[in-house]
Amino acid sequence: MTKVVNILVASVGGQGGLTLSRVIAAAAVMAGYSVRTGETLGMAQRFGSVKSYVRIGVDTPVYSPVFEPGEADILVGMEVAEAYRNHHYLRPMGLAVLSTEEKPPISVSLGKAEPVTMKKLIEALESHGAEIIIINAPRLAREAGNPRAANMVLLGAMNAAKRILPDNAVEEAIRAILRGKRAETSIKAYYLGKEYTGKHKPSKEHWEDKAHASEQT
Amino acid sequence: MGNEAIARGVVEAGASVVTGYPGTPSSEVIETLQRLGQGLGIYVEWAVNERVAFEIAYGAAIAGARSMATMKAPGLNVAADPIVSAAYGGVDAGLVVLVADDPGPHTTQTEQDSRWFAHVAKLPMITPSSPQEAKDFTVKGFLLSEALSLPVFLRTTTRVNHAVGEVVTGEHSEPRWARGFRKQVERFVRAGMSWNLERHRWLNKQLARAELVAEELGLNRVEGSGELCVVTEGSAYNYVVEALGELGLGARVIKLGLLHPFPRSFVSRALTGCERVVVVEELDPYVETMVKKLVAEEERLRHLIVLGKDEGLLPLEGELGPGLVRAALAKAAGLEYEPVRRESPRAPPRPPPLCPGCPHRGTYLGILIGISRAGYRRDEVPVFGDIGCYALSVGEPLRAIWTEHSMGASISMAVGLKLAGFRNPVVATIGDSTFFHAGVQPLIEAVHKRVDILVVVLDNQVVAMTGHQATPAWPRTETGRETKPVRLEEVIRSIGVDNLVIVDPENVDEVADAVAKLLRTPGVNVVIARRPCALLDARLHGVRRRYRVVEEKCTGCNACIAATGCPALYRTPGGKVAIMEADCLGCGICTRFCPYNAIVPVEEETR
Structure with a gap:
C-alpha cells in the first residue's frame, strides 16, 4: 500500500514548530523516506501563528509540500489556541498530540476575543473522533535541561503513539540540525516525551488530573 | 530546503560572486552559503539593495566570473533598471538572478507575477518545481546563461524556496573568478544609439536560441x-x-x-x-x-x-x-468530484505582533505620546511607515502607522503630502536597513526642497524581519569580512538635516519629548531611535533581566496590555495580568504604564 503520512505542526512563533518540522523531515530522509515540508508563517519573528506541514512518503514519492483540511493524519499542537485554529486539518480518527502550553493571542489579552480552553479544544477534536494525547511538554523539556525543547517532547510523544521514525534517525536528525549541548538535551527531551507517553498513555482524564496541576508549579 | 538546494547549486556551478538583499522567501540562499561555504573562499555578502546587488553580479559576470544576485519580487523592481540594460550588454560568464515570488501572499506586499518581467527585460527565465530541481536548475541556469551570453532568471515561489525535501547532490566545481575585462564600448556603453539598436538585434538572436539550449539541458x-x-x-x-x-x-x-x-x-x-x-x-x-x-x-x-x-x-x-x-x-x-469540506474553526485572531522587548514598541509609543505632547490628536498627524518589522505597529493596540508602501516610501510620501499643502506635521518612520536601502535619496529630496517633516529612523542595527542580516553599519560581515562601517548619523548629518537627535526607545518619555519638540520645529528633523533588536541582543548577550507581576498589587486594570500590546503579557483566569517570564526580554516598557507599580524585575535568586 502506498502511503503518505501527513503531519501538521501548529505553533506560535518562537516555540520551535519550524525546527520540529525540520527534524521530522531530516529524520524521515535518514530513514530513507521521501519528504516534503511546507510552512505558513506570518511576518513576525515571534508570537505569530505558525503552521508547518510535513509529508512523509513511506514507499511513494511526495510532491506537494502542503495538504488540505481534513487530510492530516497527525496534528501536533504546541499551543492550545493554535491547535484549535487548525483542528479542522485532522482527518477523522486522526491523532492529536497536544501540549498544555497556552500563549494567549493579543486579541484575547485585549478582551476582544474569547480564549480557547483545553476543554473546548478536546471537544472539537472528539467531534471528529480523534485519538488525543495531552502532555505537559514544557515541564518535561525543563526536566531534560532544555526549556526550549518542548517540540522534541511532542515528537517523542508522537513517535511513541505512531512509531513513524526510528530513534536513531531522530537522534541523527536532531544532532544535524541543533548541534552541541542543545542537541543532547533535545534528544533527552525526545526520549522523555516518548517514555512518558508509553508509560502513562496520557488521555484527557490524565490531563485534567495531573498535568494541569503541575502547570501551576 | 529549496533555498539550501539553490545554494548547493551555486557551489556545484562554481559561482564566485553571490550577493543580494534579504527578502522572504529568498534569504536562505545567501545565508546558507555564508554559513557553510566559508571554505570556498567565494564572495557571499549582502548588498545595500537589490540594484546594487545585481550591478555587482553583472560587473563580475562581464569579467568572466560566474555570479548570482538574489531578491524577492519587489526587489526585482528595484533592480529593474540595470537588469534591462544588461540584456543588451550580455555576459561573459554565467549570471543567474534569483527572483522569489510569493503567491499567497505569505510575506510580501503584492502577489507580483515576475514571469512577465522576463518579457520586459527580454531575458530567459527558468523555474524549478522541487528542492531537487532548485539545485539542478541553478546549475543549468548558469549553463543556459553562458550558452546565450545573457543573464538568466531563476524564478521560484515560496512553496519551492521553503519546501524541504530530499536532494541528491552533485560534484562541486572550482569557483570561476574574473578572467579579465576587455573594453567593448558597443556592448557596455548604452549612450550609443546605433549600438543599442544593434545590441537589440543581437539580443533577439540570442533569445531565439534559448529553446534549443533548454532542450539540451532537459528543462522541459x-x-x-x-x-x-x-x-x-x-x-x-x-x-x-x-x-x-x-x-x-x-x-x-x-x-x-x-x-x-x-x-x-x-x-x-x-x-x-x-x-x-x-x-x-x-x-x-x-x-x-x-x-x-x-x-x-x-x-x-x-x-x-x-x-x-x-x-x-x-x-x-x-x-x-x-x-x-x-x-x-x-x-x-468531466469527473464527479466532491471535495471534503471542513469549516475553519473560529479561533481568536493572532495577528503578527512586535516581539516582547522590541525597541520599536517604545519608539512608536514615544511618537504617539509625543504627538499629544505637541498639542495634536493622534488622527491629526499622519505617521508614514516603511518596510520592516516596525510595520507590525499597525496592529492592536498601537495602530501607529498609516502607510507601508515600498522601501523608502515613508519619507518621499510624507514629502509629497507636505508639498501638496497638508498643514499638520507629518512623521516618517523608517528602519536603519531600509534607510540605507532606499531612504537616503528621499531624505536628500526632503532637505533640498526644504520640506518640514520629522523622520524617525528606527535603528535596531540589523535587518531584523528577514532573519537578522548585516547592514552597512556593521564593522564585520557574516563571513568575517572586515568592513568600514557606514555610520547612520554621519550619513544623515552630511545630507544637511536641520536637527538630529539620538534617543533610546526604551525611554519612552525621552522619545516623546524629542518628537514633541521637533514636531513644533520647522525644517527636516531626524530622530534616531537606537537600540539593538531585542531578539538578536538576547541571543548574543543573554537576557539582561526579566519582569514579573506582583499579584497582590495588580488590580487587573489591563493598562499595561492596552498600552503596549506586548505578547508576553496575558490575563490570568483570576482577572489579573501575568508575564510569560521565559518570553520577557526585559525592556521594562510595561512598567511605565502600570499605575500600581505592580511590574517588577525578577530577583536573581528566584530565576
Whole structure:
C-alpha cells in the first residue's frame, strides 16, 4: 500500500514548530523516506501563528509540500489556541498530540476575543473522533535541561503513539540540525516525551488530573 | 530546503560572486552559503539593495566570473533598471538572478507575477518545481546563461524556496573568478544609439536560441499520455501530479522549466494528439496566454480546447493548493468530484505582533505620546511607515502607522503630502536597513526642497524581519569580512538635516519629548531611535533581566496590555495580568504604564 503520512505542526512563533518540522523531515530522509515540508508563517519573528506541514512518503514519492483540511493524519499542537485554529486539518480518527502550553493571542489579552480552553479544544477534536494525547511538554523539556525543547517532547510523544521514525534517525536528525549541548538535551527531551507517553498513555482524564496541576508549579 | 538546494547549486556551478538583499522567501540562499561555504573562499555578502546587488553580479559576470544576485519580487523592481540594460550588454560568464515570488501572499506586499518581467527585460527565465530541481536548475541556469551570453532568471515561489525535501547532490566545481575585462564600448556603453539598436538585434538572436539550449539541458518534459493534457510549471506541477493520481485520471503532463522565451516548438509537439488542454499555474494566466496564442496560430492545434483562468477554472489570486487543483482537473475531465469540506474553526485572531522587548514598541509609543505632547490628536498627524518589522505597529493596540508602501516610501510620501499643502506635521518612520536601502535619496529630496517633516529612523542595527542580516553599519560581515562601517548619523548629518537627535526607545518619555519638540520645529528633523533588536541582543548577550507581576498589587486594570500590546503579557483566569517570564526580554516598557507599580524585575535568586 502506498502511503503518505501527513503531519501538521501548529505553533506560535518562537516555540520551535519550524525546527520540529525540520527534524521530522531530516529524520524521515535518514530513514530513507521521501519528504516534503511546507510552512505558513506570518511576518513576525515571534508570537505569530505558525503552521508547518510535513509529508512523509513511506514507499511513494511526495510532491506537494502542503495538504488540505481534513487530510492530516497527525496534528501536533504546541499551543492550545493554535491547535484549535487548525483542528479542522485532522482527518477523522486522526491523532492529536497536544501540549498544555497556552500563549494567549493579543486579541484575547485585549478582551476582544474569547480564549480557547483545553476543554473546548478536546471537544472539537472528539467531534471528529480523534485519538488525543495531552502532555505537559514544557515541564518535561525543563526536566531534560532544555526549556526550549518542548517540540522534541511532542515528537517523542508522537513517535511513541505512531512509531513513524526510528530513534536513531531522530537522534541523527536532531544532532544535524541543533548541534552541541542543545542537541543532547533535545534528544533527552525526545526520549522523555516518548517514555512518558508509553508509560502513562496520557488521555484527557490524565490531563485534567495531573498535568494541569503541575502547570501551576 | 529549496533555498539550501539553490545554494548547493551555486557551489556545484562554481559561482564566485553571490550577493543580494534579504527578502522572504529568498534569504536562505545567501545565508546558507555564508554559513557553510566559508571554505570556498567565494564572495557571499549582502548588498545595500537589490540594484546594487545585481550591478555587482553583472560587473563580475562581464569579467568572466560566474555570479548570482538574489531578491524577492519587489526587489526585482528595484533592480529593474540595470537588469534591462544588461540584456543588451550580455555576459561573459554565467549570471543567474534569483527572483522569489510569493503567491499567497505569505510575506510580501503584492502577489507580483515576475514571469512577465522576463518579457520586459527580454531575458530567459527558468523555474524549478522541487528542492531537487532548485539545485539542478541553478546549475543549468548558469549553463543556459553562458550558452546565450545573457543573464538568466531563476524564478521560484515560496512553496519551492521553503519546501524541504530530499536532494541528491552533485560534484562541486572550482569557483570561476574574473578572467579579465576587455573594453567593448558597443556592448557596455548604452549612450550609443546605433549600438543599442544593434545590441537589440543581437539580443533577439540570442533569445531565439534559448529553446534549443533548454532542450539540451532537459528543462522541459512530458510525462504520461492521453488526450487530456495539462500544461504546468513550478509548484503547481506538484499539485497536478498528486491530483491526477488521487482522481485516477490518466493525462499527459507538459511540464515547463523554461518560462521565457516560451518553448513554442516543444509545447507544439507535446500538444499533438491532445483534445483538451488544461493550464495549471499560480497567479496570472501567463502560460495560458502563451498556449492560447500558440493554439490560435497553428492550424493543426486550432481544434484544441484550452481551459485555464480565463475560463474561471482556477483563481487569479492567492496560491494554489492540492484541493483547488484536484477540483479544477476533475471539472476539466468531466469527473464527479466532491471535495471534503471542513469549516475553519473560529479561533481568536493572532495577528503578527512586535516581539516582547522590541525597541520599536517604545519608539512608536514615544511618537504617539509625543504627538499629544505637541498639542495634536493622534488622527491629526499622519505617521508614514516603511518596510520592516516596525510595520507590525499597525496592529492592536498601537495602530501607529498609516502607510507601508515600498522601501523608502515613508519619507518621499510624507514629502509629497507636505508639498501638496497638508498643514499638520507629518512623521516618517523608517528602519536603519531600509534607510540605507532606499531612504537616503528621499531624505536628500526632503532637505533640498526644504520640506518640514520629522523622520524617525528606527535603528535596531540589523535587518531584523528577514532573519537578522548585516547592514552597512556593521564593522564585520557574516563571513568575517572586515568592513568600514557606514555610520547612520554621519550619513544623515552630511545630507544637511536641520536637527538630529539620538534617543533610546526604551525611554519612552525621552522619545516623546524629542518628537514633541521637533514636531513644533520647522525644517527636516531626524530622530534616531537606537537600540539593538531585542531578539538578536538576547541571543548574543543573554537576557539582561526579566519582569514579573506582583499579584497582590495588580488590580487587573489591563493598562499595561492596552498600552503596549506586548505578547508576553496575558490575563490570568483570576482577572489579573501575568508575564510569560521565559518570553520577557526585559525592556521594562510595561512598567511605565502600570499605575500600581505592580511590574517588577525578577530577583536573581528566584530565576
